[in-house]
Amino acid sequence: MRRKFLTALIAVGLFAFPSSLSLYYHTHLSDRYYTRQNEPLELSTLFPVSAEPCPTVTAVSQTGDTVQRTVFRLFGIFPIKTAEIQPISEVRLVPCGQPFGVRMLMDGIMVIGFGEVAGKSGHCCPAVTAGLQEGDIIRQANDSPIQSTADFRELVAEGKELLLTVERDGEIMEIPLKPEYSLINQCFQTGLWVRDSTAGIGTLTYFEPETGYFGGLGHPICDPDTGEVIPLASGEADTVTISGAVAGSAGIAGQLQGYFSGDAPIGTLYCNSCYGVFGQLYQIPDVPSIPMALKQEITLGEAVILTTVSGDTPQAYTVEIVSIDYTEDTRNMVIEVTDERLLQKTGGIVQGMSGSPLLQNGHVIGAVTHVFVSNPAQGYAIFAETMYEYMHKPSGFS
Structure with a gap:
């Protein structure tokens, strides 16, 4: 009886083991x-x-x-x-690690907040009454394209009802908006706070030597007030010099501090996406390239990060690839800074390092994207393969 029980138990185990493994790998x-x-x-x-x-x-x-x-x-x-x-075919890239500045004009104007208008019937907010929300992108008013806040102000000043073409969460809708005359400011107003441009600092990940196409950040540029991805109409990349760094600690994110230092832009921006910011350099430096690793070629263990924490020249620091996830779109790897030099300077990963390239076995493998605020030595990274693939998609470059 006992032998039959053991035989049955072994049979169940032999069946369950590969089934569990198959589910895991699936x-x-x-x-x-x-x-x-x-x-x-x-x-x-x-x-x-x-x-x-x-x-x-x-x-x-x-x-x-x-x-x-x-x-x-x-x-x-x-x-x-x-x-x-x-x-x-083999893809070869030039890893960068230099800081760069981004100046972006939005495709439309973004709603970032609301205020009240002191009208004849008391205080009100026409925009809220109309149903507008933070993060909405106003693309047209009465079928006229809205390319700046100045365009919108001119139409509002006329005091006529506006039929707005608005994008919200990827959907296009039409919203009527009637400005209210402000007794305080002596003009028509809607109660909208809007933004049409932004600027910031990040890190250049790589560029393609044959074309000058480049990728940076590894994540989108989002509006600081709404958190929404900023729709790009046009933009430029500029030279930046890092003047200092505020070290991060558990619960507090650090950041790089810098300033735009170039006399002229270094490239054009074409795309702001969840996979990074992409563009094309005006002049292609003649420097050596290295192969890009495919995601299955990346291994757990030691790697190198190229990043700039002072001036404009990147330095190499050691990191550890802690885990790899093939199923996530952008959070493909968890990395940990192990280089004492970088830990002493910044506490690990800080804001502004996004886009810093990761190298392993002589290949570009990815870019840092996020810091773990609870442990600044660790953070997420995206595969270089993912960034490169999106850069050459029809939705990115033609």
């Missing part, structure tokens, strides 16, 4: 991988996972490359999931 492996031309996909997993091409299932990507549907199998036996595999 949720932790990506649905899409790039590989180098004529090289098989190799995954760094604790237990062996093979990639077997589906014999008849192929597709063509937007770039005209063949995409192969592939089945992942645990131990070469148990199916895990199906993924897309696309071979690509």
Whole structure:
């Protein structure tokens, strides 16, 4: 009887073990991988996972490359999931780490707050009454494009009802707005606080030597009041000099301090996205490039961060890749600063370091994006592959 029980227990265990592993890898492996031309996909997993091409299932990507549907199998036996595999040529980038300034004009104007208007019937806010909300993007008024706060003020000054074309959470809607005459300011007002531009400092991640296209930050530039991603109409990148750093500590985020120091812009901005800020340099420096790592080539352990905490020249510091997540869009890695020099200067990762490139085994692997406020030595990073892929998408560069 005991032998039968043990036999049954072992049988259940033999079934449950691969099932549990298959479920784990199903949720932790990506649905899409790039590989180098004529090289098989190799995954760094604790237990062996093979990639077997589906014999008849192929597709063509937007770039005209063949995409192969592939089945992942645990131990070469148990199916895990199906993924897309696309071979690509080697990508070479120039890692940067220099600070750069961003000047952006919005595509429309953003609602950042509200105030009251002292009208004939008392205090009111026409904008709130109309249903406008913080973070709304006003793109048109009476079918006329709104490109600046000055454009909007001129229309409001006429005192006529405006039919606003507004973007909210990706949806376009029309909202009528009737200005109120202010007895205090002797003019028509709506009670809106709006913004049409912004500027800030970040870190340049890389540039592509053949084209001059560059990526930076690894996350979007957001409005400081609403937290919404700023829609980019046009923008420029400028030279910045770091004048100092406020060290971070548990519960308090540090930051780099700097100033715009160039005589002329260094490039044009084309895109502000959740994957970073992208643009093109006006002049391409003649400096060596290194390969970009594909995400499956990144390993846990030691890496290097290039960042600038003083002046305009980046320095290399050691970090540790603590974890890797193939399923997240942008929070792909958790890193920890281990270099005592950087820890003494800044306490770890601080605001302004976003975009600082990460290198491992002679490859560009990603960029720092966020700091853990509870532990400034740690933070998130994005894959370089993710930034590069978005930079060349139709929604980014044409």
